Amino acid sequence: MASSAAVPFWRSAGMTYITYSNLCANLVRQCLKEPYKTESLTREKVHFSASQWVDGKPEKPTTRSDSPE
Amino acid sequence: MAMAALRREGRRIAAPLLSPHPINPLRSSLASSEEQAFSGVRFISTQIVRTRMKSVKNIQKITKAMKMVAASKLRAIQTRAENSRGLWQPFTALLGDMPSVDVKKNVIVTISSDKGLCGGINSTSVKISRALYKLNSGPEKECKYVILGEKAKAQLVRDSKKDIGLSITELQKNPLNYTQVAVIADDILKNVEYDALRIVFNKFQSVVAFLPTTSTVLSPEIVEREAEAGGSLGELDSYEIEGGETKSEVLQNLTEFQFSCVMFNAVLENACSEQGARMSAMDSSSRNAGDMLDRLTLTYNRTRQASITTELIEIISGASALTG
Numbered sequence: 001m002a003s004s005a006a007v008p009f010w011r012s013a014g015m016t017y018i019t020y021s022n023l024c025a026n027l028v029r030q031c032l033k034e035p036y037k038t039e040s041l042t043r044e045k046v047h048f049s050a051s052q053w054v055d056g057k058p059e060k061p062t063t064r065s066d067s068p069e
Numbered sequence: 070m071a072m073a074a075l076r077r078e079g080r081r082i083a084a085p086l087l088s089p090h091p092i093n094p095l096r097s098s099l100a101s102s103e104e105q106a107f108s109g110v111r112f113i114s115t116q117i118v119r120t121r122m123k124s125v126k127n128i129q130k131i132t133k134a135m136k137m138v139a140a141s142k143l144r145a146i147q148t149r150a151e152n153s154r155g156l157w158q159p160f161t162a163l164l165g166d167m168p169s170v171d172v173k174k175n176v177i178v179t180i181s182s183d184k185g186l187c188g189g190i191n192s193t194s195v196k197i198s199r200a201l202y203k204l205n206s207g208p209e210k211e212c213k214y215v216i217l218g219e220k221a222k223a224q225l226v227r228d229s230k231k232d233i234g235l236s237i238t239e240l241q242k243n244p245l246n247y248t249q250v251a252v253i254a255d256d257i258l259k260n261v262e263y264d265a266l267r268i269v270f271n272k273f274q275s276v277v278a279f280l281p282t283t284s285t286v287l288s289p290e291i292v293e294r295e296a297e298a299g300g301s302l303g304e305l306d307s308y309e310i311e312g313g314e315t316k317s318e319v320l321q322n323l324t325e326f327q328f329s330c331v332m333f334n335a336v337l338e339n340a341c342s343e344q345g346a347r348m349s350a351m352d353s354s355s356r357n358a359g360d361m362l363d364r365l366t367l368t369y370n371r372t373r374q375a376s377i378t379t380e381l382i383e384i385i386s387g388a389s390a391l392t393g
Contacts, residue, residue: 011318017325018255022248044248050237050256056230063239064252 118369122362129358135186136351143276143344146245150273150337156330157284164292164327165301168285172264175205175212176234178257178332180270180339181221183238188346190271190279190339191220197281198269202229205267215257217336234261241340247329250336254329264288266328270335271342277349279342284335286328289320 010020029040051061179198181191198214198221206212213234216222222236237253257266266286271279287295293316296305310319 016255016258017322018251018258018329021326022251022255025248043244044246045243046249046252047239047242048237048249048253049239050235050253052235052260053230053233056233058233058236061238 115369115372118365118372122365122369125358125362125365129355129362132351132355132358136348136355139344139348139351143341143348146337146341146344147273149245150334150341153334153337157327157334160323160327160330163305164287164323166285167287167295167301168267168283170265170285170287170291170295172287172291173210174262174264175201175210176215176257176261176263176266177201177205177212178215178266178268178335179217179221179225180268180335181216181218182339182343183219183241184343185220186347186350187343188350190342190346191218192224193279193281194269194271194339195221195224197283198225199229201267201269201283202232213261215261217253240336245337245340247333250333251329254325254332257332258325258328264291268331268335270339271346273338273341273345276345279346282335282338284331286324286331289317289324292320292324293317 015023026044029044030037032040045066047063047065049061049063051058053059177198179194181194185191202212202214212232214225214229214232215234216225216236217238217240219238222233222238225233235257237256240249240253243249265288268284268286270282270284272282274280292302292305296302310316
């Protein structure tokens with residue numbers, strides 16, 4: 001069965017279900033026809049900056065962004 | 070006497086040119102002590118009041134503009150927040166929301182805004198997070214904060230910076246969307262160990278009412294433990310699982326997806342509350358500025374009128390003294 005083989009496959013690649021479903025959603029978005037395709041792809045932009053804290057001090061924040069600075 | 074009146078007249082014209090303390094440099098030119106006593110009363114600086122009025126007016130303009138901006142942003146985000154409620158409701162129906170669950174590793178996800186001037190919504194969520202921390206900390210228990218937004222970070226750094234695990238800012242540069250929140254949720258899941266994630270946010274009820282809310286997302290092991298113990302999760306075993314996955318795999322996928330959905334709703338609700346709170350805060354501050362302006366205008370006009378009246382009296386009485 002294809003689905004049962006797929007689960008350990010992406011899980012063992014270090015992905016969570018969220019990443020997996022996002023990848024799938026993105027694939028579906030790319031299947032749309034043109035005016036809707038760019039619209040839906042520009043809507044889903046990621047931008048945030050995260051920083052880990054170690055012993056009460058923030059480490060250097062890593063910015064994750066789809067849009068060019 | 071007439072000379073004195075003339076001199077005063079000249080001073081009245083000269084006074085607005087000298088700012089902001091037109092009284093002091095003139096005091097040296099005054100000869101008699103009687104005049105000195107009057108000068109403070111008569112020529113209270115209208116200049117200062119006028120600049121103050123101008124600045125209050127400008128502040129009022131700014132707050133009014135901010136209110137308009139917040140109102141239009143609120144309208145855009147409100148429908149999205151209300152639509153996103155449909156995402157977590159099935160999860161709560163299936164897995165339940167158990168804020169009272171007692172586990173070892175607690176993670177409190179505090180959601181706040183990046184910008185200020187929005188009333189008390191950030192301090193409310195910080196307050197609730199602190200209360201949750203106190204409830205869930207103890208021997209053999211771990212409790213960490215994950216902070217979204219600049220404001221809660223600034224408040225929590227002061228007393229519990231040892232317990233912060235992760236902080237995320239600059240969420241609202243682009244309009245909020247599911248992909249972004251899902252990536253954040255993924256980051257949180259990868260970077261912290263948890264038995265229960267408690268998400269603290271302000272739920273939008275109306276433009277003036279925000280309910281501080283917590284949603285609890287349990288880890289798959291805890292869900293199984295609770296399901297075996299019975300209670301509200303006891304019915305979970307009656308579900309049939311299709312395909313080759315085991316129950317724990319399904320549960321893991323489910324809880325991860327639940328977390329990202331709950332986060333999406335929480336972030337939207339909080340952004341919506343933020344705009345609502347900002348709108349009402351800016352509304353009341355522009356109203357206050359208006360009140361202040363009214364009072365200042367009244368004082369200004371009264372002082373002006375009073376100084377004109379005294380001068381008229383002086384001129385008339387001087388003239389009558391000359392003729393009489």
